[in-house]
Amino acid sequence: MKRPMTEVALPDFAPAPQAFPGVDIAPAGWRDYVALAKPRVMSLVVFTALTGLVAADTPMDPILAAMAVLCITVGAGAAGALNMAFDSDIDAQMRRTRNRPVAAGRISRADAAAFGAVLGAFSIMLMGLAVNNLAAGLLLFTILFYALVYTMWLKRSTPQNIVIGGAAGALPPVIGWAAATGHTPLNAWLLFAIIFLWTPPHFWALALNSGGDYEKAGVPMMPVVKGAKSTRLQILIYSLILAPLAVVPAFTGLGGPGYLAASILGGAMFVLLAVRLWRSRAGEAVEPGPDGLYSVKPGAKQARDLFAYSILYLFGLFAVLLVEHGLKAVR
């Protein structure tokens, strides 16, 4: 039987569903607008974009380089704001996200969408004016892919949501590279591939510990649709592909000896933690504790460890590249 096509709900900008109904809500402050831009996600985006820009090894006017980084930062904030505007119904139902400004009702969906659209337009326009059209086009594509393709469509319709949607998070180093050189060679796409393959183990490790929330919100995350066992196996498979791929830049002239060592040791540790998670019962049903007073989440530690380590791993790889190419530029 043919599967019916998934309906994509267009935003109607009705008042946001509040996570805390009946509670008196204070007007939004500047902190809420900062939160709307997802500063933690933004910091990783900026860091990887800066690495792409520096790794290109092309001299660039420092003011224009700073402008490129600023545009990518603001563009990432725009994508985050649009995501919160469109996803407030899901965010309001999940413990991790229910205090976000739109989900909690401090900022309306229309205001969040307008904030994101204006920031996005400014960042793309300035990128085109200050840097080049390729970087501006890639930035536009990234924002639209994240806000429209991932947030409005993939997230609600397929367990491959974060796999395909991960392309948006993987593009910043390519944008950085394009900003510095005006083109995107194979090495830039290698950085893209590393982040692209890193995304599923990173997110699914988090989802294994909050599968119940995703189910409640109707989000077809992998643990909800295929179950915890299949998700743990897929995490392991992605990790086994990621670890050797992350070593490749050391042989294409992108990474030096420091990168080679970091990618081999870091990748081995990544695989080790993925094997440990695969052997655990992470994401399985909660069990009653020995005395019946508390419940035990099996494998929660293994999932948490891989999630935390995955951030350190990606940060470490890009930091080594940044230092190696930064030192080359200084010399």
Add this chain to the structure above:
Amino acid sequence: MSDPFHEGQRAAKARRMRSWAIALGLIVLVALTFVVTIVKMAANAHHAVT
């Protein structure tokens, strides 16, 4: 009947702050565009000379 256009003190303050933030954002955008134009013009002039 309550006045639907009545704005509380907190809401008025928040609206004023938003207005200032928008004004500041526009000033920053104009300043950045000006700086970019100057840097690009200087680079073009340098290329023309060399």
